[in-house]
Amino acid sequence: MNSNEPPQVRGSSQAPTLEVRDLSRTYGSGDAAVQALRHVSFEIAPGDMVCIMGRSGSGKSTLLRQLGLLDTPTSGQVFLDGADVTRIRESRRRVLRLGHLGYVFQEYALLPELTAEENVYLPSLMTGSPLRQSRSRARELLAMLDLEERARHRPSELSGGQQQRVAIARAMVNRPTVLFADEPTGNLDTVSSEMVMTALARMNEELGVTILFVSHDPDHLRFAKNTIILRDGELAESAY
Amino acid sequence: MAALSSLRVAAFLSRRAIIRGNRGITVLTVAMMAVVYAELMFVPSLIQGATNQIQLELRNNVTASITMTPAGSNPTIPDAAALLARVRATQDVAAATATSLVGSQISYGSRTNSWPVLAIDPTSYARTFTTPRSMIEGAFLDPGANDEIVLGVGIAGAGMTQDSMYGSSLQTVHVGDHVTVTLAGGRTHVFTVKGIYDTDLAAANASAFMTSATANQLAPQLRGRISAIYVKTKQIGDEKATIGRLRRDDRHVKYQSWETLSSTVKDITGSFDTIKSILNAVSLFVAAIAVFIVTYVDLVNKRRTIGIERAIGISGPAITVSYLLKAAVFAVFGILFGAGIFFGGAIPLVRHHPFRFPIGPVTLSVSSTELRRDAFILLVVAIIGALVPAWRAVRTRLLDAVWR
Numbered sequence: 349m350n351s352n353e354p355p356q357v358r359g360s361s362q363a364p365t366l367e368v369r370d371l372s373r374t375y376g377s378g379d380a381a382v383q384a385l386r387h388v389s390f391e392i393a394p395g396d397m398v399c400i401m402g403r404s405g406s407g408k409s410t411l412l413r414q415l416g417l418l419d420t421p422t423s424g425q426v427f428l429d430g431a432d433v434t435r436i437r438e439s440r441r442r443v444l445r446l447g448h449l450g451y452v453f454q455e456y457a458l459l460p461e462l463t464a465e466e467n468v469y470l471p472s473l474m475t476g477s478p479l480r481q482s483r484s485r486a487r488e489l490l491a492m493l494d495l496e497e498r499a500r501h502r503p504s505e506l507s508g509g510q511q512q513r514v515a516i517a518r519a520m521v522n523r524p525t526v527l528f529a530d531e532p533t534g535n536l537d538t539v540s541s542e543m544v545m546t547a548l549a550r551m552n553e554e555l556g557v558t559i560l561f562v563s564h565d566p567d568h569l570r571f572a573k574n575t576i577i578l579r580d581g582e583l584a585e586s587a588y
Numbered sequence: 589m590a591a592l593s594s595l596r597v598a599a600f601l602s603r604r605a606i607i608r609g610n611r612g613i614t615v616l617t618v619a620m621m622a623v624v625y626a627e628l629m630f631v632p633s634l635i636q637g638a639t640n641q642i643q644l645e646l647r648n649n650v651t652a653s654i655t656m657t658p659a660g661s662n663p664t665i666p667d668a669a670a671l672l673a674r675v676r677a678t679q680d681v682a683a684a685t686a687t688s689l690v691g692s693q694i695s696y697g698s699r700t701n702s703w704p705v706l707a708i709d710p711t712s713y714a715r716t717f718t719t720p721r722s723m724i725e726g727a728f729l730d731p732g733a734n735d736e737i738v739l740g741v742g743i744a745g746a747g748m749t750q751d752s753m754y755g756s757s758l759q760t761v762h763v764g765d766h767v768t769v770t771l772a773g774g775r776t777h778v779f780t781v782k783g784i785y786d787t788d789l790a791a792a793n794a795s796a797f798m799t800s801a802t803a804n805q806l807a808p809q810l811r812g813r814i815s816a817i818y819v820k821t822k823q824i825g826d827e828k829a830t831i832g833r834l835r836r837d838d839r840h841v842k843y844q845s846w847e848t849l850s851s852t853v854k855d856i857t858g859s860f861d862t863i864k865s866i867l868n869a870v871s872l873f874v875a876a877i878a879v880f881i882v883t884y885v886d887l888v889n890k891r892r893t894i895g896i897e898r899a900i901g902i903s904g905p906a907i908t909v910s911y912l913l914k915a916a917v918f919a920v921f922g923i924l925f926g927a928g929i930f931f932g933g934a935i936p937l938v939r940h941h942p943f944r945f946p947i948g949p950v951t952l953s954v955s956s957t958e959l960r961r962d963a964f965i966l967l968v969v970a971i972i973g974a975l976v977p978a979w980r981a982v983r984t985r986l987l988d989a990v991w992r
Contacts, residue, residue, distance in 0.1 A: 418899055418986050446901025453990070457896045461601075461608040471900050473600060476593040502608070518900065 450519025509540025621922020895989025
C-alpha cells in the first residue's frame with residue numbers, strides 16, 4: 349500500500365479524530381540512528397477501537413507515544429480533531445494530554461503514595477475541577493470497572509489487573525477524546541487480561557471514547573473494531 | 589486559574605507524600621533540619637553569651653551603667669559633692685560613687701610602673717561595682733583604712749610570673765607587702781597591700797585603690813577634686829532615659845552610657861560577630877547541601893513517577909512546588925524540633941553548667957529576632973535546596989523519565 353496516502357482505518361463519513369500523515373521517528377544519529385517509524389499514515393474515526401499489532405521492535409509503542417504527545421516525531425504530522433499537534437509547545441501538549449488524551453502504560457504506572465481513588469481524580473484536580481466533583485467522577489469510573497471496594501487502597505495493595513483498571517479509570521477521568529493503551533495486558537495473567545480488555549471495550553462502547561491499544565495477543569483482536577499492523581516501523585496493513 | 593490548580597495539586601501531592609511517604613526518610617530529614625537549626629542557634633548564642641559576659645564585666649568593674657567625667661579641659665568635676673547627692677536622689681539610680689585620680693606610679697623593690705591610683709569611698713564603690721567581691725588575696729578596703737592599698741592582679745602580679753600577661757606588673761607583690769606610690773604633686777608614700785583583686789576582665793585589673801580619707805590626708809590639695817562619678821541604674825537598657833533625667837544645664841559634665849564606653853571591647857565583640865556570621869554561613873550551606881542531597885536522592889528514585897505525572901498532564905510547576913512544599917514542611921518541623929532541643933535541652937543544661945571562658949562563666953543567649961531570622965533563612969535555604977533537583981527533574985525528557 350502507498351503509505352503517503354492516509355488510509356481510513358474505519359469507513360466513515362465522520363471527520364477523523366486522529367490523522368497521521370507520513371509520520372517518521374528516528375532515534376539517535378549517524379551510524380547509530382534507528383528508524384523506529386517510517387512514513388506511517390492513517391486516520392482514526394471517532395468512537396473507533398483500534399488494535400495496533402506487530403512484532404517486538406516494529407514501532408508500536410513508538411507510534412503510540414507520538415500519538416499520545418509523549419514524544420515528537422522526526423517528520424510527518426499528527427492531527428487531533430483536525431488540528432495539527434505535531435510541533436506544538438510542551439505546555440500545550442500537556443494541556444492536550446490532560447484534557448483530550450488518556451494514556452495507559454504497560455507497567456500500571458500508578459502513583460504509589462495515592463489511593464486508587466486519588467490516582468484516578470488527580471488529573472481532574474489539575475483541570476481545576478472541584479474536589480467533590482473529581483472524587484464523584486473517580487468513584488463513578490471505579491464502580492464501572494468493579495473497583496469501588498478497592499477505592500481507598502494504595503497500588504501496592506492491588507493486583508496487577510486491578511492496578512491496570514485503575515489506570516484506565518485515571519485515563520478516562522477527564523473524558524478524553526482518545527485513549528491510548530500501550531500493551532495494557534503485557535504483565536497480566538489471562539484472567540486479568542480479559543478483565544482489562546473488557547474494561548477498555550466498555551469505555552469504548554459506553555462512553556464513546558476512541559481507543560488505540562497495542563497488543564501482542566491475537567486473541568485481543570476480538571475487542572478491536574479495526575487493526576493496524578506495523579512491520580519494521582512501516583504500516584503493513586490496516587483491516588476492518 | 590492554572591496557577592491555582594497547580595498550587596492545589598502541589599499541596600495535594602506534597603501532603604500525601606509527607607503522610608504516606610517513606611517514614612525513615614521523613615524522620616531523618618526532619619532530624620537533620622532540627623540539628624542544623626539547633627547548631628545554627630548554638631554557636632551564635634554562645635558568642636552572644638560571651639559578648640554579654642564581657643559587657644557585664646565591663647559594667648561591673650569599669651564603667652558602671654553611666655560614667656560622668658569632666659567636659660572640656662577641666663580635669664575635675666566642679667561641685668561634685670552636690671552633683672553626687674543629686675545623682676543618688678534621681679529616679680532609677682541604684683547607686684553612685686565618685687573617684688579621684690590621686691597617683692600614677694607604683695614601685696615595689698626595683699620594679700616601677702605607671703597605673704592609675706584612685707581614691708574612693710569603699711562603701712559606695714562596693715554598691716556600684718562588684719570589684720570588691722573579686723578578691724584573690726586579702727580583703728577590700730574598709731572605710732576607715734589608713735595607709736592601705738588594694739591592687740589589681742595586673743599591678744601586683746601576685747606571683748604569676750610565668751604568665752606573660754603580668755610581665756609588666758610588680759610580679760611578686762602579695763598581701764602585707766609594702767609598695768611605694770607617687771602621688772599627684774610628686775610626693776611618695778608607702779602603703780601596705782590590703783588586698784589583691786582579679787576580675788574576669790583583664791583590662792579592669794590594672795587599677796589601685798586607697799580610701800578618700802587617706803588621700804585627703806596625704807594630698808589635701810586634691811580634696812573634693814572628683815575625676816569621675818559612676819552611676820549604677822536599676823535597669824540595664826534605660827541609661828539614655830536616666831542620662832536625660834540627670835543632665836541639666838551642667839555643661840561641665842560629660843555623660844556616657846556603658847554602651848558608648850564599651851569601644852574597648854568592640855574589637856572583641858566585632859570579631860565574635862564575624863565568627864558568628866562565618867559559622868552561620870557554613871551551617872546554612874551545609875543545610876542547603878543536605879536538603880539538596882535528600883531531595884535529589886528522593887527524586888532519582890521518583891524519576892519515573894514524575895515522568896508519569898507529567899505524562900498524565902500534571903504541570904511541571906505543580907510537581908516542582910510539591911517538592912518545595914515538602915521541603916518547607918520538613919524544614920518547619922525541623923525548626924520546631926530544633927527549637928525544642930535548644931530551649932528544652934541546650935539552654936537549661938548550659939545554665940546549670942556554664943562554659944568557663946577567661947571572661948567568666950558564659951551561658952547561651954539568643955534573641956527572638958535571631959531566632960526568627962535563622963528560622964526564616966533555614967526555610968528559604970531548604971526550599972532553594974529542593975528547588976534545584978526538582979526543577980531539573982521536571983525538565984528531563986519525558987521519554988527518558990518514563991522509559992529509561
